[in-house]
Amino acid sequence: MSAARAARTGRAASIAARLAALGALVGLPAVAALDMSEGLWETTITAGGETRSLGTNCYTQADIDEMELMLQAKSTPPEATCRYTGFTQSGNSVRYTMTCRNGNNVQESAVTAEYHGDSATGTISTGGVTVTTASRRVGSCAQSSFVR
Secondary structure (H helix, E strand, O other), X not given: OOHHHHHHHHHHHHHHHHHHHHOOOOXXXXXXXXXXOOEEEEEEEEEOOEEEEEEEEEEOHHHHHHHXXXXXXXXXXXXXXXXXXXXXXXXXXXXXXXXXXXXXXXXXXXXXXXXOEOEEEEEEEEOOXXXXXXXXXXXXXXXXXOOO
């Protein structure tokens, strides 16, 4: 793999990690109910043929409600490094554009995700690189993994 492609893959993997950390694989019932349960979710990403775990996060209903608003661009915390636009939904599938700022660098990514009850899959495409994500609910939890 060329150094430039490796750098793009690393940047795309970094975006995927931020996306997972923000909880992008959440339900969006404000538009139409998606099939996602609150609980403990494990996420993996695959980029450049390499798969790695992003660990687990606890999603409470409050987390899911907040992400609904963020993905639909109805709420953006001032400290957020990413903004979401162009949200569309068809059944359990969603599409949107994610624009993330890291210092002076701005990266725009096309995101798709599909929900299947206790699992979700997605793609994040940017700069000629596509990262795939896979999440699954692995148990129950009570304490959110996210700071508000």
